[in-house]
Amino acid sequence: MERHYLLGNEAIAHACLESGVGFVSGYPGTPSSEVIDVLRARKDRPYHIEWSVNEKAALENALAAAWCGLRAVCTMKHVGLNVAADPLMTSAYTGVTGGLVIMSADDPFAHSSQNEQDTRCYAHFARVPCLDPSNVQEAHDMMRDAYALSEKFGLPVLFRPTTRVCHSKGDVELGKAVASTRKGEFHKDPKQYVVIPANTRSLHRKLNEKQPRLKKRLVVLGYNHYIIRGKTAVIASGIGASYVQELLPSDVSFMKIGAYPIDEEWLAGFISQHEKILVIEELAPEVEEAARQVAGCVPVLGKKNGYSPYEGELSPQTVAAIMEKAGFLKENRNMVPELIQNLPLRPPILCAGCHHRATFYAIKRVFPDAIYPSDIGCYTLGLQLGAVDTTICMGASITVGSGIAHSGDPRDIVCTIGDSTFLHTGIQGLMNAVYNGAKMTVVILDNRTTAMTGHQPNPNTGITATGEEMPPVSLDAVCRACGVNFVETVDPYDLTGTINALGEAKKKDGVRVIIARQMCVITARRAGVKRGRYTVDPDACTGCGTCIRFGCPAIEFFEEKARITELCNGCSVCAQICPAGAILREGKR
Amino acid sequence: MNSSFDILIVGIGGQGTILASNILGEACLVEGRHVKGAETHGMAQRGGSVDTQIRIDGKYGPLISPGTADLLISFDLLEALRYAHYLKTGGKMVVNRHLVLPTSVFTQKMTAPTEEEIIGHLGKYRPCLIDADRIASEAGSALAQNVVILGAASWSIPLRPESLLSAIKTLVPPKTVETNVKAFEMGRDAGRSC
Numbered sequence: 001m002e003r004h005y006l007l008g009n010e011a012i013a014h015a016c017l018e019s020g021v022g023f024v025s026g027y028p029g030t031p032s033s034e035v036i037d038v039l040r041a042r043k044d045r046p047y048h049i050e051w052s053v054n055e056k057a058a059l060e061n062a063l064a065a066a067w068c069g070l071r072a073v074c075t076m077k078h079v080g081l082n083v084a085a086d087p088l089m090t091s092a093y094t095g096v097t098g099g100l101v102i103m104s105a106d107d108p109f110a111h112s113s114q115n116e117q118d119t120r121c122y123a124h125f126a127r128v129p130c131l132d133p134s135n136v137q138e139a140h141d142m143m144r145d146a147y148a149l150s151e152k153f154g155l156p157v158l159f160r161p162t163t164r165v166c167h168s169k170g171d172v173e174l175g176k177a178v179a180s181t182r183k184g185e186f187h188k189d190p191k192q193y194v195v196i197p198a199n200t201r202s203l204h205r206k207l208n209e210k211q212p213r214l215k216k217r218l219v220v221l222g223y224n225h226y227i228i229r230g231k232t233a234v235i236a237s238g239i240g241a242s243y244v245q246e247l248l249p250s251d252v253s254f255m256k257i258g259a260y261p262i263d264e265e266w267l268a269g270f271i272s273q274h275e276k277i278l279v280i281e282e283l284a285p286e287v288e289e290a291a292r293q294v295a296g297c298v299p300v301l302g303k304k305n306g307y308s309p310y311e312g313e314l315s316p317q318t319v320a321a322i323m324e325k326a327g328f329l330k331e332n333r334n335m336v337p338e339l340i341q342n343l344p345l346r347p348p349i350l351c352a353g354c355h356h357r358a359t360f361y362a363i364k365r366v367f368p369d370a371i372y373p374s375d376i377g378c379y380t381l382g383l384q385l386g387a388v389d390t391t392i393c394m395g396a397s398i399t400v401g402s403g404i405a406h407s408g409d410p411r412d413i414v415c416t417i418g419d420s421t422f423l424h425t426g427i428q429g430l431m432n433a434v435y436n437g438a439k440m441t442v443v444i445l446d447n448r449t450t451a452m453t454g455h456q457p458n459p460n461t462g463i464t465a466t467g468e469e470m471p472p473v474s475l476d477a478v479c480r481a482c483g484v485n486f487v488e489t490v491d492p493y494d495l496t497g498t499i500n501a502l503g504e505a506k507k508k509d510g511v512r513v514i515i516a517r518q519m520c521v522i523t524a525r526r527a528g529v530k531r532g533r534y535t536v537d538p539d540a541c542t543g544c545g546t547c548i549r550f551g552c553p554a555i556e557f558f559e560e561k562a563r564i565t566e567l568c569n570g571c572s573v574c575a576q577i578c579p580a581g582a583i584l585r586e587g588k589r
Numbered sequence: 590m591n592s593s594f595d596i597l598i599v600g601i602g603g604q605g606t607i608l609a610s611n612i613l614g615e616a617c618l619v620e621g622r623h624v625k626g627a628e629t630h631g632m633a634q635r636g637g638s639v640d641t642q643i644r645i646d647g648k649y650g651p652l653i654s655p656g657t658a659d660l661l662i663s664f665d666l667l668e669a670l671r672y673a674h675y676l677k678t679g680g681k682m683v684v685n686r687h688l689v690l691p692t693s694v695f696t697q698k699m700t701a702p703t704e705e706e707i708i709g710h711l712g713k714y715r716p717c718l719i720d721a722d723r724i725a726s727e728a729g730s731a732l733a734q735n736v737v738i739l740g741a742a743s744w745s746i747p748l749r750p751e752s753l754l755s756a757i758k759t760l761v762p763p764k765t766v767e768t769n770v771k772a773f774e775m776g777r778d779a780g781r782s783c
Contacts, residue, residue, distance in 0.1 A: 003618055004618070005611065005614035005615055005617065005618050005624060007628070030630060031630060034630075111629075112630070135625075135650075135651075136625075164627060164650070164651060164652065167627065167628050167629070167630050168625065168626060168627040168628070168651035169610070169614055169624070169625065169626035169627070169628065169651070170623075170624065170625045170626070170647075170651070171614070171617065171618055171622075171623055171624050239650060242649045242650040243649065243650045243652075245649050246648075246649035246650060315650075315652050315654065316649075316650060316652055316653075316654045317654045317655060320654075338674065339674050340670055340671070340673060340674070340710065343667065343670060343671050343702075344667070344690075344691050344693050344694045344699040344700070344701045345638075345691065345693050345699070346601065346636075346637055346638040346667070346668070346671075346691040346693065347637050347638075347693070348602070348635035348636060348637035349635060349636045349637065349692055350635070351635065351636065378635065381635065384696070452635075548695045548696065549696065551692060551696050552692075553636055553692045555695070556690060556695060557695045
């Protein structure tokens with residue numbers, strides 16, 4: 001046994017190696033991305049590994065591998081599971097031969113997400129087991145054992161770590177990586193794999209018949225356990241359990257739920273030995289609802305009677321407040337000192353020299369009164385530039401745009417969508433918009449990578465997850481194949497060219513596409529691209545503030561003059577917009 | 590009940606808070622001690638305010654409650670002020686004497702306190718102010734500022750300096766070991782009198 005200080009996701013990735021995983025797929029999404037990033041970076045890879053174009057594609061690939069008898073893992077963030085929900089629901093019916101683990105990482109507090117949905121609800125809905133680790137070591141151990149659990153019941157297993165598990169660190173005991181000797185082989189069995197009504201009815205019955213044994217097994221495996229110490233009890237799940245354990249008085253009983261479905265009989269036996277129960281869990285009241293069903297006359301305190309919140313993430317501080325309110329802690333010992341108010345905020349921001357900023361600037365110049373539906377990626381930060389009016393889910397910029405266009409609002413519609421998001425679920429929206437006669441402009445913000453989640457390659461990058469070269473997909477050809485007649489590719493650092501192309505698009509009818517292509521500044525820096533820095537000539541600067549409103553973090557305003565800091569990546573766009581011509585390349589005058 | 594030594598490391602995305610946390614974690618392994626930590630990744634990271642939490646001898650969750658941190662390490666003056674309420678009474682504060690103004694100050698015309706005002710506000714915490722840029726440059730690279738600060742803070746950290754040095758040697762790129770070791774030692778010297 002070796003001990004390492006690892007990120008939750010690194011420990012999870014290692015657990016897959018220890019289980020002899022033979023197939024790895026997924027789509028990047030915070031906080032799940034590092035699992036595949038770790039597995040694809042290894043020199044020795046006795047498994048197929050891919051970044052799929054979206055979560056549905058990823059899960060269907062992994063499911064097929066599990067049908068062929070391989071151990072397979074498919075990773076995504078919680079909202080990715082919505083995209084993969086279609087295969088998820090029916091994969092519970094068809095079942096699997098090799099172990100299939102679907103990691104769907106939840107993000108309470110929406111640190112990096114558009115909502116706070118709870119993967120445990122999907123597990124309940126699909127009737128598949130769900131493992132909910134409370135710390136890094138447990139995340140490792142549960143992931144390691146999940147494949148065997150999947151194989152024992154012939155069911156996919158949902159593995160649901162949260163941000164505070166994926167992105168927390170701890171000293172972890174790792175086992176040995178083993179290479180799978182399994183050879184994938186598909187055995188034809190239409191009764192199992194062709195879900196026509198006659199087959200699916202019997203598969204549904206079989207799925208339901210697995211449930212009682214599954215519930216018992218999860219208790220036997222020790223994921224759900226308790227200790228009786230008094231007449232009152234706290235039941236906690238996931239990371240909430242670790243906060244409770246830090247605070248729990250010695251005369252209060254404790255039950256930890258780490259796996260679902262919960263065995264009701266076992267739960268009832270515990271509750272009946274107590275006079276009052278407090279349930280502490282993040283997001284949905286999954287445990288609380290199970291507890292209420294079997295509690296009889298024993299009062300259950302939780303979300304439904306206002307003791308704990310439905311939203312946000314728990315912390316030692318919030319758990320202490322909940323326990324105090326419920327009468328489980330005498331006093332909240334953590335006196336919170338006063339916060340210093342009114343400090344200027346430092347939210348995340350598009351990088352200095354990010355070409356999305358230049359594209360947004362050009363869009364606002366050409367279409368000052370338009371509606372700007374946007375999408376999920378770094379460019380959502382265009383909100384700060386007033387260039388993002390809607391964001392709902394992956395690929396929805398184009399469909400929301402066409403919906404607004406058909407609703408009769410006379411304003412121009414300019415959608416923005418990144419290349420990875422366009423390939424994820426944007427293409428269908430584009431085809432739909434053309435087919436149904438929408439009038440709108442679509443700007444594909446093409447940085448040839450999936451930047452926000454850590455620069456994972458996609459079919460537009462021209463390399464695979466393992467660095468193998470592949471012919472890159474042509475965004476231009478895809479758009480034309482969808483029926484778009486006006487498709488122009490521009491370099492957003494060339495502001496005039498970009499403005500002209502957008503101006504041309506504005507004159508056209510139907511759906512028009514501009515592909516704004518430039519390397520992500522982070523990728524460019526890593527590749528050694530040096531563009532030189534820009535500087536302000538203080539004698540020429542009139543202090544008009546045009547460059548400040550451009551919003552680049554490399555530009556400051558000091559004593560009524562603009563000033564460019566060492567963050568400058570040399571994109572030159574500020575020099576192009578300065579009305580006084582006061583911004584110059586460093587060393588040139 | 591809380592027997593861990595809790596350190597909050599704050600700064601701006603890209604300043605190297607995660608490497609600093611990795612060094613502390615690795616040093617705990619060297620001494621065979623348990624450790625828990627939490628980090629900021631993803632969207633929240635792009636040039637934004639970031640915090641990394643480390644609990645030496647931590648057994649439970651990774652998060653530190655406000656008012657309970659034993660040590661606050663900040664790579665930026667403004668961020669030190671933003672997170673100061675995490676310190677417990679009598680907790681130690683080690684701060685890079687360096688201020689990056691957030692872009693919001695210019696784009697949204699928010700007023701920012703000056704360096705002197707911030708240092709004034711921080712006065713009651715008796716911060717150890719370190720000119721990490723100068724020291725790191727002297728050590729060989731301005732990029733080693735995070736290691737300088739760690740060196741300065743090492744007097745307050747319940748880990749042996751040799752363990753921290755051994756962790757640094759394991760974790761930094763091989764070509765930069767010498768610079769980083771020097772940065773740590775010079776930082777430690779600068780923090781001696783705090």
